[in-house]
């Protein structure tokens with residue numbers, strides 16, 4: 001598998017591909033925001049949860065606006081042909097959610113509001129670790145290429161989310177690190193599959209353009 005930095009370099013140096021990538025990240029942020037809202041219950045919706053949902057919605061909007069500045073009107077919606085690797089980009093989040101809930105049901109016998117809240121904490125924890133890595137490398141590539149796009153304001157908020165999840169996970173269980181390790185292992189598999197599909201599509205688009 002090619003490394004992430006080289007893959008992002010290929011994406012950032014092609015405006016149309018870059019627009020689709022921003023749109024794909026925007027979709028993932030939007031799915032994340034919708035998942036937070038879906039996991040809310042009257043017993044667990046705190047100020048932190050509301051702030052978190054609002055910030056993930058803002059990330060989706062912000063990325064879409066960055067994309068609009070790059071090429072106006074190129075990808076107005078999240079239709080599959082406006083995205084990169086649309087299937088696995090969605091599958092990554094949906095499958096992680098499903099697998100985490102299954103883990104919590106089968107090993108900790110959680111259900112109802114408790115299950116929803118624990119799944120929210122662990123899924124977010126795994127995703128924020130990934131986001132920290134992905135957005136940092138992406139920002140580095142944007143800087144190297146002198147791009148007008150920046151994701152710095154997102155990185156700061158994602159770091160805040162990670163810290164909040166750790167605080168909540170410590171309250172959730174003294175064994176939280178053990179559970180988190182199981183979930184990050186699942187996440188790593190899904191992430192590798194997603195990047196593989198992303199690389200396949202980026203190469204296909206690049207080849208098609210060069211042979212045109």
Ligand SMILES: [Fe+2]
Nearest residue numbers: 029056059158
């Ligand atoms: Fe986010």
Ligand SMILES: [Fe+2]
Nearest residue numbers: 128157158161
């Ligand atoms: Fe976040």
